[in-house]
Amino acid sequence: MTITLGANRYGKAETRVVRVTRDGETHRIKDLNVSISLSGDMDAVHLSGDNSAVLPTDTQKNTVFAFARKHGIGEIEEFGLLLARHFVTSQPTIRHARVEIEEYAWERVGDGGHSFVRSGREVRTALVHSDGPDGPESVVSGLKDLLVLNSTGSEFHGFIRDEYTTLEPTRDRILATAVTARWRHRGVDAAWGASYERARRCLLEAFAGTHSLSLQQTLYQMGRRVLEECAEICEVRLSLPNKHHFAVDLTPFGMDNDNEVFFAADRPYGLIEGTVLDDEAPAAPEAWN
Template identity: 75%
Template sequence: MAIVLGPNRYGKAETRVVRVTRNADGNGERDGEVHRIKDVSVTVLLSGAMEDVHLSGDNAAVLPTDSQKNTVFAFAKKHGIATIEDFGLLLARHFVDAQPTITHARVEIHEYAWDRVTGGHSFVRSGGEVRTALVHSDGDGGAESVVSGLRDLAVLNSTGSEFHGFVRDEYTTLPPTDDRVLATTVTARWRHRSTATRDWDASYREARNHLLRAFAETHSLSLQQTLFQMGRRVLDERPELCEVRLALPNRHHFLVDLEPFGMDNDNEVYFAADRPYGLVEGTVLTDDAPDAPSAWT
């Protein structure tokens, strides 16, 4: 029986970069009144001619992960960070084109949003939502893909959700309901048809907006139904996208029994349970979506 090396990659994980753009108002002064900040975490994974380093410890083909980290910082200074998609493509293409032993680069970036408090240079972190981007590139002229998305987007409908007609067995205690709280923390990723998208920010804003509107406007008979409508709405409205993947934990809200205190509870007081929770995952895609399974991993 022969033992061989399978697929492999390596890189630098979670390089945290905060990039301050001064004079963001364009007044030409370094310490101008208006600043802009980009707070991101960058993970780079490279693959290519790496057999020798695994089999014999020969590092001749290896670009040190410390060099990858330094490249992230240097590119943040040299090029700025306009959008995480553009920054990811810039890094991925650089690593493949600059190193003959590297044939593929995977760059994943998470962005932590900040809102301006007052004046031009005071900020507060925006909730818990995180914007994400995952970029793959084989270098100049090669195959590329961009998957944008978000995680930790907490949403809740206080009515307009039902759940009944489900399978019952000897262990079923859950009562059917025609009025419940539906709450989830959305993780969503959407694949671009190509890397030719020019306004990544607008694409992200609109995709996020359509996710929220579909969640709010769907009278839900199940979380699965809501998931499909969210993905469908994004693809209907954003032609630059071809596939949406969603993970929706069902953040259960249980009515509290107030009868021991002589009180009715007409869908007014709930216990919000953090675990265990239901989890619904699904993919929604157009029938002409190009095949690109590696785009997601």
């Protein structure tokens, strides 16, 4: 038997950094969770414990803080590319950098410019891969925890029935989900903020505008709308948990229930996942990992 070292990477996960930009009395906040993974000439550290090729994960954490101060934080895709390029160009043993970022939104409150409340919006995400400015690079933007619900306009019937099936078909149900969506850009120079808002709007419009016969159908329409309206995006991946709402039986209390009172179930739940892509999109196998 021959034993070899396979693919590997290492890094600092979930560095929480908050950057306050002070424009006089008006302040702006960027609140991020940054995870870094590096790979390259790392055989020796695994096989013999030789650390000479290793940039400490503590240094990676410190770099996040230093870059937040030195460069500021604009769009998270830009910040991710800045970090990734730094690691692969500053250290000869590092060949590839992966930077994943989550952004938590804050909204200004009150008459002053320095009071904030955590926004109820979704979490914005970005995933950057880089072999350096002259090598392959990819950017995947996205969001998670985007809570949406249609109180009607959703059906589910015509499905397989076997000896274990108890679910009754329905022509009118609540359709609710917490959207996780990621979309791959054709290049690494998009107008990130505008692109994000456009993709988000497309997802919401397609969810609201689709008379759904299944959550799978809704998923496809959401991804399709993004690709149709966002030329800079070539692939969309969606994960949609079906947040089941069951009509409560009120007959024991002498009451009817015409789809008005529901029990919002926590688990188990259906999980629908899928990819919608432009067939001419360039392949980017690293972009999602």
